[in-house]
Amino acid sequence: MSSDYNEIPIPTIKRLPSYLRLLKGYRDEGMEMVSATLLADELGLKPIQVRKDISCTGIEGKPKVGFSVIGLIDAIVETLGWNNATDAILVGVGHLGTALARYEGFGNYGLKIVAAFDSDERKWGTAVGNVPIYNPDEMGSYIQENHVNIAVIAVPADHAQAVADRVVGYGVRAIWNFAPKDLKLPEDVVVQRTDLATSFAVLSAQVKLRLEQKKHRSGSTTW
Amino acid sequence: MSSDYNEIPIPTIKRLPSYLRLLKGYRDEGMEMVSATLLADELGLKPIQVRKDISCTGIEGKPKVGFSVIGLIDAIVETLGWNNATDAILVGVGHLGTALARYEGFGNYGLKIVAAFDSDERKWGTAVGNVPIYNPDEMGSYIQENHVNIAVIAVPADHAQAVADRVVGYGVRAIWNFAPKDLKLPEDVVVQRTDLATSFAVLSAQVKLRLEQKKHRSGSTTW
């Protein structure tokens, strides 16, 4: 009751984009219905989990038939809030920032990078892809005039906090942080960190575990 | 008993790099001991959680004093398997691949990109940063001769599966996949996906939730 509005579990949210990708493929192939079983199979998940996830989007399926491909696509897009494109600014146009600015897939996520800011004055007035690069001094007025809610931060770690504080001060409500730094921000600001270290940590720890198990196993082969 | 070797919870593994970053900062400032309370404070976590996480690294602290900064750093690096640098190859030298090849932080993670491969023949013989770019035809011999265990995949989504199958065939045991595609691979191959869509999904869904709550709240202000 108490404001349990759309409380979709984060693990579920993380799986939704994978479903969406598959579904778009199916749609393009002309498929009309899809079963949770098929999706699960394709992604190496259990059918029950897929059904539970799908139920979070509010869509209903038909026993024996499955779910409407188009219906599911719409429901997921809606659930993720990817239906109405959101303008975002990019701060930091280094190697990573450049890759982000040039990335064409964001359209699928309802994200549109409309402007970039970089402290290197040689970049001012130029553009990466279709994204113009401005002087950071103009950040405040840009954010306020264009009612920008989201900032993508791709500056060096030691500038990330200062940049975040600034954009939040100008009215930004959500930050996608690519800098290897844990930001301290007011509770009502949404922060998502996309961190190479974290991602690689999981890979690395699993590789290490496999190696140890292997060693151990080949060691105990002796008995 | 049954091979519960190093079974560290994945959520814990994901937090370790954050601790590590802080600790390295403390070390550079000359701090010798650190408490779980301080780390927790700094990262917005609960002290108990930090203690639990730390206990997974096997290191012990001193009541009232805390943990040795250097000891903790070593323990985390060891736990993640970041102590002995691992050679990796990069497949796909587009915008993202370039950013990855040029990224200097990988040294901290024990990852070293030693070679890159791209299907664009104009790139063969050139380099990004210090990383030479080769013809993909040479991938097999390179992997085998250099005993490469890890491949970083940054090719377009529709080539990712084929590339993954190939490198696994050549002996790669772990894949860090940046392509927006869920790979199907043998169980004994470790795969970690770093996916902009997934990451943004969480941000996006939270933003949407906030907006709805706000709307709802301001709506019910009427009573």
Added chain:
DNA sequence: TAGATTGTTAATCGATTAACAATC
């Protein structure tokens, strides 16, 4: 109809959190 699939309710599993004794 028989078989496959959905959706719901309950059981299980694992991570987080709480409580508290041990200790410097």
Added chain:
DNA sequence: TAGATTGTTAATCGATTAACAATC
């Protein structure tokens, strides 16, 4: 000593999984 912090054991919480009735 008193207070802060660790480490352990138990309780809670939430996600995954299982079981099964409903249904096309």
